[in-house]
Amino acid sequence: MSLRASQPGKTAPKFLHDLLRLDPQSVHSNRNILVDNPPQFDGDARTGPPLVLDRGSCKHEYYSHLERCNLPRIDEAAQQDTRWTVAASCRKCRLYLTLTLDYPDTGCRQPCPNSVYPLHHLRHQSTDSSQVSYHFECSNIACQAHVHVAYEQPVLSKADILLLTDAQALSRRHESILESTPDRAGVKLATPLDVFTRLKRYVSDSLITSNARRSFPARNKKFMEAFGTDCDAILYRLGFTRGEDTEGEDQWKLPSPMSFDDPDLLRHTLEKLIVEVQYLIDDYCASHATPNPSRPTYQDAKLDMARTLSAQAYDKVPGRNLASGEEDHPYYASLGALGDFSDRLIAFCYDRQAASDPSEGPYYFDCLHDLATNRGSELLIMKSSTLASQDVLSKKDINQAYKALGVDQDSQHTISDEHVIGIYRSRWSDTGPQGQADLKLALKTLGHARKSRSLIDAAADTVETNEQALSWLGADATQPDDMIVALYGVKVNDDPSTKDLARQAIELITAHRKSEMLQSWLATGEMTPAAMSLEDALKHFEIENLDGVDPEVLEVVFGMAPDGPVKDRAVSTIRKAMEDRKPSTETWPVGLISHGNTCYLNSLLQYYFTIKPLRELVLDFDKYKYDLTTQGAKEERVGNLHRPVYEIESFQSLTNDLRHLFERMIKDRGPAVRPEADLVCRAFLKPSNPEADTTGSQKDEAVDVNMTTTESESHPADVATSGSVEELTTVSQASSTTLQDDAVLTPPATPKAEKEGELLAPPLPPRRPETPSQQTRTNLEKAEEAARQQQDVAEVMEELLTRLRASIKPLGQDAQGEQLDQLRDIFNMRIMDTIIPEDEQASTKEDDFTNLMLLPPYEPTDIYSALDRVLDLHLEPEASKPVNVYKTLKSFPPILQISINRIRLGRDGKPVKSVDRIRLEETLYMDRYSEDDAILARRKQCWEWRRRLRGLQAEKEIIQKTEVGIDGPSALDGVGEWLATLHEVDALLAEVGVDALNVPESLALDLQQESILQRARLTVIDKEVRELEGSIAKQFSGPDFERLKYRLHAVFFHRGSTGHGHYWTYIYDIQNNMWRLYNDEKVEQFDKLNDILNADSWMQGTPTYAVYVRDDTKEQFVQPLCRDVEEVADEPMPDAPMLSEPIPSEPNYTALPEADRIQEVGDWNKVEAPQNTVNW
Structure with a gap:
């Protein structure tokens, strides 16, 4: 726990008293006498179980380890750098205790004790359960002493002592020596005293750094008598090691701790062990009436602790002795005091508790008052009387006030002020004058106790503020004006004498709200329907504010509210406010209406529109267009392929379609436009060679041959049988015409008709108003199917960029024959692979890429770690033989595209989507991946650290992971405890004549020893893991590695699975x-940056593509907002051409205006449920 604003404490003597009694080895939940607050005492009984010692708790006898202590000198006062330490251990249970007092770095202006603070007043700050340590702080702001208490288990557990001293074990060791060396003389049966004294001797020798002899033969007679071979695990844990000397003889080597000037954990352990063993020797000699060979002297730690806490000479009541065993009254514990405190100290304790825990101040006043009475103390009685005259309340007074109002004790902390006032007023009219006076006093008492202005005002019957007016009427700030007037009527009807006060309340509320309706009521007695304020409208629906409110949710709220004139005015006011909040379409990007399954394409088109040089090239396409007429087919490769003429023609049509869309995105009023069907088809369908088409077929059939999906080539049945795609009946005739033109790669058969079509189109936006053919709808359905089947986001982006590049003039070609052009320069980066085969010379290979493809995440990670998986040293999985590869970026693009692959194979071999979080960075530094020898050296060091880190994590998993749901050491403990009870089972089996199980007694001990070793190993692993992670995090920090700075520009998101979902960006x-x-058609401001950088929920979606722009050129390359809205002049509708076909008997929906046709097909803007939205 952490220090709370309202938290009691205890004085240093009380703290020491509890510290000496606490046994952390037998503390149960919420019964820790050192840190838990004592239950309150109401005069008859406590409010909870008393904080007493648990049965079996050790009655400690602490003695100081002087070599580990730093004690205050006589009359030494604390300074800023003071750090006093008492290291002690209990002679009975061998528990190790360290008490430390120090001060914050800011120093202490006036350390306790002093004239104002005669003692430290310590409040519990935190508990470290992993190490059983407690931290306290003095409440005196000028002192702020820090007191730390840390406990450590004995070095030797009960199981260790049993193994060392068990009579049968000692006998087996003796017999083992005689069996192995029967002619060996002087072999004796060792006693437990022998074991203890020899262990103490070995350990003592190991602590003497000048001791040259630090080993002895493993067959040493005295050693084998005492320890044999079954104590090896204990010795290993204590730092003993076993090896061979130069002659090949087994040797035991003593532990090698560091010097005392450079202490380490091993030295500390061995020093504690010597003291523990001495305690065991003392106990054995006392119980067996054997002379003690050591005759040690000990220093009682109690006095050392008292001096450290400045609690050794406090002011006491004459004749009172705590050592008598008399239990203090519970009020003393509540005040953090002891029963032998003088009256002056009791008064000090009250002051500190009331100041530190003001919420329980009335209870501490009860403690002070009762102790003053019982002690007959003139000083304390005078203090309590003075406090009472200052309106300081006791808990008894507060309980009596609640009782007067009929509020039971269980409801005191949950009942609201409004409820209390309601009870007060309901009882007022049914009570006589004396009872009313008592009620008023009770309400006033509760007002002061709860620090409630409304209760105090209600008791005083004053109405001077808006809050008092609302409270007096029984209203709250959320209620509308008509409800305020209604409450006025109820109030006056109940008590006509309050009419003037009620009107005063209405006037105050009217002035605060500036309500025209209430002003009209005050002036005329009638409420005229004046314009409702937004605040009143929101209050009517109990809405705090409009920020972040979904308009669709708002409409649901409107529909659920009861009808009435107030609701109508409120709805009108809110809708107007929502409309006013919308940004002007002239200064806001337009959305793109989806064709059903093209939300990813919409996101991609919006992203490309924000890339300034790409947008400008597309808008000025005629300047950059490759001239097929004069230059013929290209020599340069585009996307590593030679592009035939028919493909370039089709791709140039795509670029023209994109230019047309970009122009509408700039000039259309919005708020959204729909990409033409041509663009959708050419983005997802693959043009085929017209020379391979069957001649003599109809024109519409030629379209189907010319535009095919990749899916239809390998799985023709998939598209043919797909019935889930909605039929689109709003595609323009131009789509059909354009696709047919691509198919035959010849000029249009009727150029005149095209010109007529252009004349028929309005100025903005340009339309293509002719009836669509069935073949165009077929191609659009194929494009939608391709969009649905497409699961590789990077592939779609790469393919669309390739088609745009193929349509423009080359600027040259690189060494591989790949076309150089303006679009390639925006995204291109050169990456060098360094290939390191086993036992062979390393080689390099360079290639160009427009994006970095990350591997699917298998656990929560971050963008740097994901990049490291791809770019840092790793085993190449597709190589024919073991090959390690790492990558280096030789050039960095203005726009850095990072594809976050989300598709991986599941356990059943089918593709599944990885939804593990990848934390993105708003600023990305790419220096660590650049070509530099110094940086490469740092990268290699990181690789070594990560290799070690993976090994440690794997080792930790092996130790911790079990099939029973608990960690390995706990499982070993459980099995060991169970095995230890098998002797009881053997006894029961013997009673019924069944042979015993005969499980070796040492097996349980072996498991316990293994559990201890595993826990120790886990501690070491965790420490090393933290150090490695810290080293990796710091490896590329600092200005030297922050020169290649990229700023996050765009992030593509997906919600759904591999079979369905929705895209946005x-x-x-x-x-x-x-x-x-x-x-899609919605473009909104988004303020929740954490939802973008740290998305980890289904609603937030998963990022699939992240785009960064280089910081030093960002203004040159990105410009999301580009609008120049043109006004559309009203023009008369030209006469429609005569139809050559008879008028159909049924309505021809395709001949309707486009807006009407959309309504007939369905609501394309409707957001479907995730399982119904298919959009890969």
């Missing part, structure tokens, strides 16, 4: 310093 506007959410 977040894009950062550098110029306007805001994030926006692009979700």
Whole structure:
């Protein structure tokens, strides 16, 4: 726990008194006499179980380990750098205790004790359960002494002592020597005293650094008599090691702790062990009436602790002796005092408790008052009387006030002020004058106790503020004006004499709200329906504010509210406020309406629109367009392939479609536009060679041959049988015409018709108003199916960029023949692979990439760790023989694209989506992956650390992981405890004539020893893991590794699984310093940055693509907002051409205006449930 604002404490003598009695080895939950607050005493009984010692608790006898103590000198006063320590151990249970007192780094202005603070007043600050340590702090702000108490288990457990001294074990060791060396003389049966004295001798010798002889033969007679071979585990744990000398003889080597000037854990353990063994020798000699060979002297630690805490000479009541065993009254413990404290100290204790724990001040006043009476202390009686005259309340007074109002004790802390006032007023009218006076006094008492202004005002019957007016009427701030007037009527009807006060309350509320409706009521007695304020409208629906409120949720709230004129005015006011909050379409990006399964394409198009040089190239495409007429097919490769003429023509049509869309995104009023079907088809469908088409087929059939999906090539049945895609009936005739043009790669057969179509189109946005053919709908359905089947986000982005690049002029070609162009320069990076085969010379290979592909995460991670998995040293999985590879970036792009692969194979071999969190960074530094010898050396050091880290984590998992749901050491303990009870089972079996199990007695001890070793190993592993993780984190920190700075620009998100889902993207506007959410037709400001950087829930989705822009050129390359809205002039509708076909008997929906056709097909903007939204 951490220090609370309201928390009691205890004085240093009381603290020491509890410390000497506490046995942490037998403390149960919430019964720790050192840290738990004592239960309150109400004069008859405690409010909870008393904090007493548990049965079996040790009555400690602590003695100081002087070599480990740093005690205050006589009359030494604390300074800023004071650090006093008492190291002690209990002679009975051998528990080790360290008491430390020090001061904060800011120093202490006036350490306790002093004239104002005669004692430390210590409050519990925190508990470290892993090490059984407690931390306290003095409540005196000028002192703030820190007191730390730490406990350590004995070095030798009960099981260790049993193994060392068991009579049967000693006999077996004796017999083992005689069997192995029968002619050996002087072999004796060792006693427990022999074991203790020899162990003490070995350990004492090991602590003498000048001792040259630090080993002895393993067959040493005295050693074998005392320890044999069954105590090896204990010796290993104590630092003994076993080896061979130069002649090949087995040797035992003594522990080798560091010198005292450079102490370590082993020296500390061995020093404690010597004291423990001496205690065991003392006990054995006393119980067996044997002379003690050591005759040690001990120093009582109690006085050392008292001097450390400045608690050795406090002011006491004459004749009172705590050692008599008399239990103090519970009030003393509540005040943090002892029964022998003088009256002056009792008064000090009350002051400190009341100041430190003001919420329980009335109870401490009860303690002070009763102790003053029982002691007959003039000083304490005078103090309690003075406090009472200052309106300091006792808990008894408060309980009596609640009782007067009929509130039971269990409800005192949960009942609200409004409820208390309601009870008060309900009882007022039924009570006589004397009873009313008592009620008023009770309410006033509770007002002061609860620090409630409303209760105090209600008791005084004054109405001077808005809050008092609301309270007097029984209203609250959320209720509308009409309800305030209704409450006025109820109040006046109940008591007509309160009419003037009630009107005063209405006037105060009217002035505070500035309500025209209430002003009208005060002036005319009628409430005119004036315009409702937004605040009143929100109060009517119990809404705090409009920030972050979903409009769809708001409509549900409106629908659930009861009808009435107030509701209508409130709804109108809120809707108007929502409309006013919407950004102007002229200064806000437009959304893109989905064609059903194209939300990923919409996100991609929005992202490309924000890349300034890409957008400008597309808008000025005629300047960059590759001229097929004069130059023919390209020599350069695009996407590592030579592109035939028919592909380039189709890709140029795609770029033209994209130009048309970008122009609408700039000039259309919005708030959303729909990409043409042509663009959707050309983005997802693959053009085929017209020379391979079957001649003589109809024109519509040629379209189907020319535009095919990758899926249909390998699985033709999939598209043919797909019935889940909605039929789109709103595609323009231009889509059909354009696709047919791509198919035959010839000029249009009727250029005149095209020009007529252009004349028929309105100025903005350009439309293509002709009836769509069935073939166009088929191609659009194929494109939607391709979008649904597509699961590789990076592949779609790469393919679309390749098609755009193929449509423009080359600037040259690289060594591999790949085209150089303006679009490639935006995203291209050169990566060098360093390949290191086993036992062979390393080699390098360089290649160009437009994105970094991450591996699917298998656990929560961060962007740097994910990049390290790909770029740092790793085993190449697809190599024919073991090969290690690491990657280095030789050039860095202006726009860095990182693909976050989410698809991996599940246990059944089928693809599954990885939803593990990848924490993104708002700023990414890529220096650590650059080509530099010094950086490479640091990377290699990190690889070594990570290799070690993986090994430690694997070892930890082996130790901890079991099939029974608990860690390994706990499992060993459980089995060991169970085996230790088998002798009882053997006895029961013997009673019924069944042979015993005959489990070796040492097996349980062996398991316990193994458990101890495993826990010790886990501690070492955890420490080393923390050190390694810290080293890795610091390896690339500092300005030398922050030169290649990238800023997060866009993140693509997906919600769903491999079979279905939905895409959207977040894009950062550098110029306007805001994030926006692009979700199909909706573009909204987004303020929850943590949802982007640290998404880990289903609603937040999973990032699949992250885009960073180089910080030093960001203004040059990204510009999300680009709007130049043009006004559309009203023009008369031209006459429609005559239809050559007869008018159909049923309505021809495809001939309707586009907006009407959308309504017939369905609500394309509707957000479907995740399982119904298919969009890979």
